[in-house]
Amino acid sequence: MASLLPADGLHRLGVIVKDYRASIEEFSRFFGIEHWDIHRIDERRLSNALFRGQPVVHSYISAIGSKDGVALELVQPLSGDSVFAEFLKHCGEGMHHLLTNVCPAAQFEPIRAQLETNGVRVAQSGSIDDALDYYFLDTREMLAGPLIQVLCPRQGATPIALKPDEIVRFDEKITKWNRLPIQKIYHACIVTKGRREQVRDSLRDLLGIEKWFDFANESGVSAVDTTLYGKPCKIAFNLSLGRRNTLCVEVVEEVYGRSIYTEFLEQRGEGLQHLMVSICSEQAFQELRDWLDSQKMPLVMGGHAASRDFCYYGYLDTRSRLAGITMEFLCPAGKDWLKGRTEVGQILTGSEMVTT
Numbered sequence: 001m002a003s004l005l006p007a008d009g010l011h012r013l014g015v016i017v018k019d020y021r022a023s024i025e026e027f028s029r030f031f032g033i034e035h036w037d038i039h040r041i042d043e044r045r046l047s048n049a050l051f052r053g054q055p056v057v058h059s060y061i062s063a064i065g066s067k068d069g070v071a072l073e074l075v076q077p078l079s080g081d082s083v084f085a086e087f088l089k090h091c092g093e094g095m096h097h098l099l100t101n102v103c104p105a106a107q108f109e110p111i112r113a114q115l116e117t118n119g120v121r122v123a124q125s126g127s128i129d130d131a132l133d134y135y136f137l138d139t140r141e142m143l144a145g146p147l148i149q150v151l152c153p154r155q156g157a158t159p160i161a162l163k164p165d166e167i168v169r170f171d172e173k174i175t176k177w178n179r180l181p182i183q184k185i186y187h188a189c190i191v192t193k194g195r196r197e198q199v200r201d202s203l204r205d206l207l208g209i210e211k212w213f214d215f216a217n218e219s220g221v222s223a224v225d226t227t228l229y230g231k232p233c234k235i236a237f238n239l240s241l242g243r244r245n246t247l248c249v250e251v252v253e254e255v256y257g258r259s260i261y262t263e264f265l266e267q268r269g270e271g272l273q274h275l276m277v278s279i280c281s282e283q284a285f286q287e288l289r290d291w292l293d294s295q296k297m298p299l300v301m302g303g304h305a306a307s308r309d310f311c312y313y314g315y316l317d318t319r320s321r322l323a324g325i326t327m328e329f330l331c332p333a334g335k336d337w338l339k340g341r342t343e344v345g346q347i348l349t350g351s352e353m354v355t356t
């Protein structure tokens with residue numbers, strides 16, 4: 001079946017923050033982002049603003065920064081009703097939207113009608129500087145959390161052509177702080193309340209994510225040495241990982257036991273919970289552990305894949321520093337870790353150049 005809105009890839013990940021000034025510094029430390037374009041979006045720059053179909057007066061700050069394979073938009077709502085203010089009120093800080101499509105308005109119009117027919121409404125839209133139309137699709141229920149963002153540059157304009165109100169730069173003291181190697185956003189993970197398959201199918205039908213693999217992670221069966229807050233734990237969860245170009249989404253559901261997913265669901269409900277951003281050696285990670293602890297980014301959960309030739313996986317508790325987001329890293333068991341796992345390797349790493 002043809003998907004409604006085939007994703008180009010992941011252009012940018014949107015995060016809601018309370019204080020953009022404090023957050024851009026923390027995100028620069030972690031990801032090495034050297035500069036941010038700050039846009040103050042209010043009636044000066046915004047026209048045709050609609051929130052759930054009604055005209056609205058609202059304002060927010062959008063801070064856009066990137067480094068290597070990580071592109072972020074941090075949004076601080078300022079005034080009025082918006083999808084951002086709504087999220088901050090109900091969920092607190094955290095990952096909010098995925099910018100998956102940039103296309104001319106003429107291309108999006110018929111797709112938009114199709115989306116409406118299929119029950120996917122526009123939650124918020126507006127035009128910035130009369131140069132760029134933006135849309136947030138209300139996919140919260142369908143995708144268990146994230147909204148999908150679409151940008152339509154008007155003729156001759158591109159999204160990056162928008163003039164920032166301010167540029168903030170960080171020097172090496174900030175950008176060289178993190179010792180964990182970051183390559184890119186390998187995947188973003190949605191935690192669901194027992195509806196992994198439904199959300200996986202919605203991602204396929206909506207965004208055209210066709211390539212998936214499923215994995216049942218269970219302590220003592222498919223995973224060993226599993227720990228939670230430094231103590232051995234017995235947990236089980238199912239995951240599906242799917243990729244379309246640079247857009248890779250993991251969908252998780254719990255089976256039993258307490259995990260970081262249980263905590264997330266209890267605290268704020270379904271939604272985007274972690275990012276996988278690093279593939280490094282297990283030795284490199286072990287050497288970093290004391291430093292990570294001292295920086296209040298301890299390992300919160302981890303384990304080895306039961307097949308010892310595969311990998312170690314760990315989650316760093318970066319929530320207090322990075323707007324509620326947990327960061328995942330993988331340590332391959334050896335250079336041939338993807339041997340015989342061609343399809344899994346391609347989905348996991350986004351690279352066609354995997355060992356077979």
Ligand SMILES: [Fe+2]
Nearest residue numbers: 189250276328
């Ligand atoms: Fe993950």
